[in-house]
Amino acid sequence: xxxxxxxxxxxxxxxxxxxxxxxxxxxxxxxxxxxxxxxxxxxxxxxxxxxxxxxxxxxxxxxxxxxxxxxxxxxxxxxxxxxxxxxxxxxxxxxxxxxxxxxxxxxxxxxxxxxxxxxxxxxxxxxxxxxxxxxxxxxxxxxxxxxxxxxxxxxxxxxxxxxxxxxxxxxxxxxxxxxxxxxxxxxxxxxxxxxxxxxxxxxxxxxxxxxxxxxxxxxxxxxxxxxxxxxxxxxxxxxxxxxxxxxxxxxxxxxxxxxxxxxxxxxxxxxxxxxxxxxxxxxxxxxxxxxxxxxxxxxxxxxxxxxxxxxxxxxxxxxxxxxxxxxxxxxxxxxxxxxxxxxxxxxxxxxxxxxxxxxxxxxxxxxxxxxxxxxxxxxxxxxxxxxxxxxxxxxxxxx
Amino acid sequence: xxxxxxxxxxxxxxxxxxxxxxxxxxxxxxxxxxxxxxxxxxxxxxxxxxxxxxxxxxxxxxxxxxxxxxxxxxxxxxxxxxxxxxxxxxxxxxxxxxxxxxxxxxxxxxxxxxxxxxxxxxxxxxxxxxxxxxxxxxxxxxxxxxxxxxxxxxxxxxxxxxxxxxxxxxxxxxxxxxxxxxxxxxxxxxxxxxxxxxxxxxxxxxxxxxxxxxxxxxxxxxxxxxxxxxxxxxxxxxxxxxxxxxxxxxxxxxxxxxxxxxxxxxxxxxxxxxxxxxxxxxxxxxxxxxxxxxxxxxxxxxxxxxxxxxxxxxxxxxxxxxxxxxxxxxxxxxxxxxxxxxxxxxxxxxxxxxxxxxxxxxxxxxxxxxxxxxxxxxxxxxxxxxxxxxxxxxxxxxx
Numbered sequence: 181x182x183x184x185x186x187x188x189x190x191x192x193x194x195x196x197x198x199x200x201x202x203x204x205x206x207x208x209x210x211x212x213x214x215x216x217x218x219x220x221x222x223x224x225x226x227x228x229x230x231x232x233x234x235x236x237x238x239x240x241x242x243x244x245x246x247x248x249x250x251x252x253x254x255x256x257x258x259x260x261x262x263x264x265x266x267x268x269x270x271x272x273x274x275x276x277x278x279x280x281x282x283x284x285x286x287x288x289x290x291x292x293x294x295x296x297x298x299x300x301x302x303x304x305x306x307x308x309x310x311x312x313x314x315x316x317x318x319x320x321x322x323x324x325x326x327x328x329x330x331x332x333x334x335x336x337x338x339x340x341x342x343x344x345x346x347x348x349x350x351x352x353x354x355x356x357x358x359x360x361x362x363x364x365x366x367x368x369x370x371x372x373x374x375x376x377x378x379x380x381x382x383x384x385x386x387x388x389x390x391x392x393x394x395x396x397x398x399x400x401x402x403x404x405x406x407x408x409x410x411x412x413x414x415x416x417x418x419x420x421x422x423x424x425x426x427x428x429x430x431x432x433x434x435x436x437x438x439x440x441x442x443x444x445x446x447x448x449x450x451x452x453x454x455x456x457x458x459x460x461x462x463x464x465x466x467x468x469x470x471x472x473x474x475x476x477x478x479x480x481x482x483x484x485x486x487x488x489x490x491x492x493x494x495x496x497x498x499x500x501x502x503x504x505x506x507x508x509x510x511x512x513x514x515x516x517x518x519x520x521x522x523x524x525x526x527x528x529x530x531x532x533x534x535x536x537x538x539x540x541x542x543x544x545x546x547x548x549x550x551x552x553x554x555x556x557x558x559x560x561x562x563x564x565x566x567x568x569x570x571x572x573x574x575x576x577x578x579x
Numbered sequence: 580x581x582x583x584x585x586x587x588x589x590x591x592x593x594x595x596x597x598x599x600x601x602x603x604x605x606x607x608x609x610x611x612x613x614x615x616x617x618x619x620x621x622x623x624x625x626x627x628x629x630x631x632x633x634x635x636x637x638x639x640x641x642x643x644x645x646x647x648x649x650x651x652x653x654x655x656x657x658x659x660x661x662x663x664x665x666x667x668x669x670x671x672x673x674x675x676x677x678x679x680x681x682x683x684x685x686x687x688x689x690x691x692x693x694x695x696x697x698x699x700x701x702x703x704x705x706x707x708x709x710x711x712x713x714x715x716x717x718x719x720x721x722x723x724x725x726x727x728x729x730x731x732x733x734x735x736x737x738x739x740x741x742x743x744x745x746x747x748x749x750x751x752x753x754x755x756x757x758x759x760x761x762x763x764x765x766x767x768x769x770x771x772x773x774x775x776x777x778x779x780x781x782x783x784x785x786x787x788x789x790x791x792x793x794x795x796x797x798x799x800x801x802x803x804x805x806x807x808x809x810x811x812x813x814x815x816x817x818x819x820x821x822x823x824x825x826x827x828x829x830x831x832x833x834x835x836x837x838x839x840x841x842x843x844x845x846x847x848x849x850x851x852x853x854x855x856x857x858x859x860x861x862x863x864x865x866x867x868x869x870x871x872x873x874x875x876x877x878x879x880x881x882x883x884x885x886x887x888x889x890x891x892x893x894x895x896x897x898x899x900x901x902x903x904x905x906x907x908x909x910x911x912x913x914x915x916x917x918x919x920x921x922x923x924x925x926x927x928x929x930x931x932x933x934x935x936x937x938x939x940x941x942x943x944x945x946x947x948x949x950x951x952x953x954x955x956x957x958x959x960x961x962x963x964x965x966x967x968x969x970x971x972x973x974x975x976x977x978x
Contacts, residue, residue: 202650205658212614215638222641226648232656233645237636239614242621246632249625251601257631259604261667265660 197319202229213283297480398435402534425501430528487544499575521553596718601628612682696879797834801933824900829927886943891927898974920952
């Protein structure tokens with residue numbers, strides 16, 4: 181089945197990431213260009229006794245044809261069976277594996293960004309519901325490809341860029357360890373500990389300060405912090421993103437104040453790159469968005485519903501992870517977010533708060549992370565009494 | 580968007596084949612390896628005002644992993660959302676475009692043929708329901724690819740084989756005419772005329788005689804013959820297969836007697852080739868199946884349900900079509916069947932009979948055509964009084 185490196189990623193995703201069980205249906209979300217990885221996941225999952233592996237290939241060129249030619253008023257339409265499939269996967273207690281890493285960098289650069297912003301595919305709102313209901317054991321892993329490698333390492337020739345991307349992806353996935361599973365157990369243990377200490381302090385707010393950033397993010401009274409070490413409603417443990425280096429919570433969507441400057445570019449799933457992003461918040465809402473590139477696409481996104489302009493997540497990343505030290509910008513949020521602390525527009529995670537705060541967590545059809553962390557970012561916790569407690573200084577935990 | 584020849588096939592499929600209307604959802608069934616054609620259909624359909632183009636890519640390598648590794652008892656499982664999507668497309672009065680032509684010849688040759696026979700994907704039983712309910716306007720067209728070209732023209736080098744396949748596919752699609760639409764109007768007119776004359780004779784049975792073949796196929800009292808010129812329940816005309824050269828009916832599934840020898844190889848959608856097929860029928864059922872290759876896969880198929888071993892279709896092809904004269908074996912049933920008269924195991928077409936015979940039409944989750952026609956095949960109609968009337972002699976209509 182082609183390059184054995186895909187099999188090693190697939191094995192990690194199936195065994196340690198999603199933790200696929202015998203008899204499960206496995207939904208695989210891949211893009212055209214990620215066939216080898218999808219087939220390796222199928223092989224691994226069937227080998228573990230999966231009942232069915234349902235690979236859905238997303239084709240960004242078909243989406244491009246839509247943005248270019250479809251009637252304007254239809255651009256936010258999603259066929260009902262897209263969401264129904266996902267909800268059924270949840271009802272049947274299926275597993276899910278998705279691949280990240282662009283297959284078509286720059287493909288949407290020349291498109292009308294407002295039209296592009298109306299079409300969120302391959303993201304669909306039911307993802308948030310299934311995640312919150314914790315009915316599927318799932319993971320996402322990076323899938324190296326030549327187009328992606330060329331974007332990340334433009335100065336290398338194609339083959340060298342591709343090999344370099346593989347080397348770095350295997351490193352951050354800890355596949356260069358003798359026992360990657362044990363390495364992940366150890367790192368996840370550290371992250372779970374940090375999350376527990378943060379939860380224990382019950383801060384009322386966080387204050388984030390750094391170059392271009394002076395932001396206060398209010399927290400919810402019953403909010404807890406978590407590492408990406410999840411359990412389904414049936415107690416099935418899974419790691420939703422590999423690699424993961426973050427601890428995160430869902431904040432109070434009405435109490436974000438101040439301004440932030442993104443410290444890394446962010447990339448929509450369809451390839452639009454937003455560089456030089458700055459955002460100003462008032463009473464929880466993003467009231468001003470500027471960027472060197474891609475600002476229109478982002479403005480269009482945050483206008484899609486009431487919650488899209490508010491925060492659903494704040495996440496802290498220490499300097500002990502493997503992604504930050506590489507200095508590489510992967511142009512892939514799920515990797516880049518794990519290099520640096522970040523916040524996310526859109527839907528939050530109801531499972532992070534107590535019942536009394538469930539309806540206060542931000543609700544939206546979208547979820548978009550952007551990185552604001554660096555070693556120059558200081559994070560301070562503010563208690564209900566106004567006490568200021570150092571949390572993260574120069575990328576080191578202070579708790 | 581790449582090779583303009585794909586755009587010409589897509590335009591024919593969207594405009595003349597499926598007859599896509601503004602506001603319609605268009606389901607596209609493609610295989611991995613047919614991306615260029617799928618994107619061209621998206622471009623054409625969105626250009627005509629389609630609401631959404633939903634491309635589903637089938638990956639035969641994922642299926643191969645399943646046949647190799649999945650638990651035996653799961654091999655006939657199909658996730659419920661596969662059928663639900665198709666039924667919803669019908670309820671929403673969507674359009675459908677599918678591509679034929681293998682992308683992976685020989686991929687399943689080394690697999691356990693009994694296991695392979697239990698997995699009918701990408702075929703799903705709801706296709707039959709939606710076709711019978713006539714709720715979608717649909718078509719299937721050939722999609723040239725390099726792997727397919729190599730199978731069809733093994734003696735040519737890759738590039739020459741690919742160009743030869745394109746030339747022949749464009750010829751049989753009448754894309755080499757100044758006005759392909761007008762050429763199709765003319766040919767369809769001839770076929771509709773032949774079908775009308777056959778229907779008018781109300782034969783009780785057909786007798787087919789040729790080398791290796793002596794078969795009597797009983798017909799249903801209210802059965803009519805049709806060319807592949809369909810109308811939806813809403814009166815939307817569409818040509819379900821392009822190219823098409825056949826007239827066909829659904830016979831009485833209990834009154835097939837005798838034996839047949841296939842005159843061309845037939846290919847399962849997954850690439851299994853059945854050569855040298857002979858079948859003996861008693862009281863409508865295939866009671867003996869032999870073949871030089873692929874016999875086990877076919878035996879497994881006809882055992883899948885009661886109707887799978889009975890006939891759902893008998894189709895006659897004259898020698899005026901464009902496929903037969905080429906002498907090419909395309910290893911693609913939807914092309915090869917239009918070179919020669921054929922019969923099909925499995926589900927029939929309820930819309931070809933009156934209400935009183937609806938329940939008599941063969942019912943099955945599968946439908947598999949195989950070619951029994953040649954210029955040496957004689958077809959004779961037998962009336963209720965036992966009169967014998969020549970229908971097709973040396974490939975020429977006698978009616």
